[in-house]
Amino acid sequence: MLMDKKKFMASAVIVLIGFIITNLSAQEEHLFIDNRSFYAAKQRSGVNFPHQKHMVAVDDCMKCHHRYENGRNTLDTDDLAANNHAIRCPSCHGFSGNSKYNLTEAYHLQCIGCHEKMEKSAGPRLCAGCHPRRGATK
Numbered sequence: 001m002l003m004d005k006k007k008f009m010a011s012a013v014i015v016l017i018g019f020i021i022t023n024l025s026a027q028e029e030h031l032f033i034d035n036r037s038f039y040a041a042k043q044r045s046g047v048n049f050p051h052q053k054h055m056v057a058v059d060d061c062m063k064c065h066h067r068y069e070n071g072r073n074t075l076d077t078d079d080l081a082a083n084n085h086a087i088r089c090p091s092c093h094g095f096s097g098n099s100k101y102n103l104t105e106a107y108h109l110q111c112i113g114c115h116e117k118m119e120k121s122a123g124p125r126l127c128a129g130c131h132p133r134r135g136a137t138k
């Protein structure tokens with residue numbers, strides 16, 4: 001009777017850990033970029049961004065993540081933690097931000113800017129490639 005209870009607890013813990021791990025990796029794989037509150041009225045659908053794929057395909061996190069001080073990118077890998085809001089693009093490129101690029105410009109310059117430098121097949125450059133038509137399930 002006591003053994004059964006222990007076994008049950010042990011398997012419950014294993015199931016729980018498994019659940020947490022799959023959840024974490026699922027969360028990191030794709031980021032859905034949809035900053036509704038930062039736009040007066042959103043015109044396009046949110047963007048499904050395969051973050052994990054980019055972490056592999058782009059050799060340096062700091063090609064996309066930055067914090068400029070005197071023109072130098074001083075961001076540290078330790079800063080790149082989930083739930084660190086200071087690294088999120090709207091923190092600085094939103095309406096109350098301090099950059100000369102607004103939020104749409106910041107994303108478009110970075111995303112499309114890089115894809116245009118790559119082979120044509122690498123990443124989308126056309127609107128619908130990132131903003132699927134309404135009703136589409138992507």
Ligand code: HEC
Pocket residue numbers: 033034035036039041042043044045046047103104107108111112115124125126127128129130131
């Ligand atoms: C490589 C990906 C990519 C491409 C290509 C792209 N966008 Fe975007 N766009 C984004 C991302 C990411 C955002 C940020 C969305 C957010 O903050 O919610 C954005 C934001 C926007 C916004 C502001 C938010 C809104 O919905 O009102 C508009 C408008 C927009 N894009 C229109 C376009 C148009 C028009 C094109 C084609 C000329 C285009 N985009 C091409 C990635 C892309």
Ligand code: HEC
Pocket residue numbers: 027028031033049051054055058060061062063064065080081082083087088089090
């Ligand atoms: C191709 C560009 C790009 C590369 C390369 C990249 N990231 Fe990101 N990352 C983004 C964008 C865009 C977001 C979403 C930020 C937003 O919309 O505010 C993001 C979000 C994040 C977040 C917060 C969201 C989350 O997952 O909880 C973390 C943490 C992060 N990145 C870490 C990293 C690390 C570590 C690397 C390098 C191994 C890396 N990133 C490489 C573009 C990139």
Ligand code: HEC
Pocket residue numbers: 064065066067068086087088089090091092093098099100101105106107109110
């Ligand atoms: C801590 C504040 C901060 C965060 C967070 C931030 N930016 Fe920036 N960004 C800046 C500043 C400052 C500049 C320099 C231009 C200026 O003075 O406005 C800049 C410049 C840029 C540029 C111009 C090219 C370059 O790299 O200098 C792009 C594109 C850009 N940001 C996109 C993004 C995207 C996309 C994100 C989210 C992944 C992001 N930024 C997060 C502050 C920030």
Ligand code: HEC
Pocket residue numbers: 047048049050053054057058063064107110111112114115118122123124129130
């Ligand atoms: C520094 C360069 C760089 C930046 C910045 C970048 N990308 Fe990409 N993107 C790539 C490369 C390289 C690939 C091809 C990856 C692969 O096939 O493994 C790609 C592929 C993609 C794909 C297609 C993935 C697939 O499964 O075929 C999407 C969607 C995409 N990018 C969206 C975005 C969005 C949205 C942003 C901005 C938030 C962005 N990218 C910023 C380099 C970049």
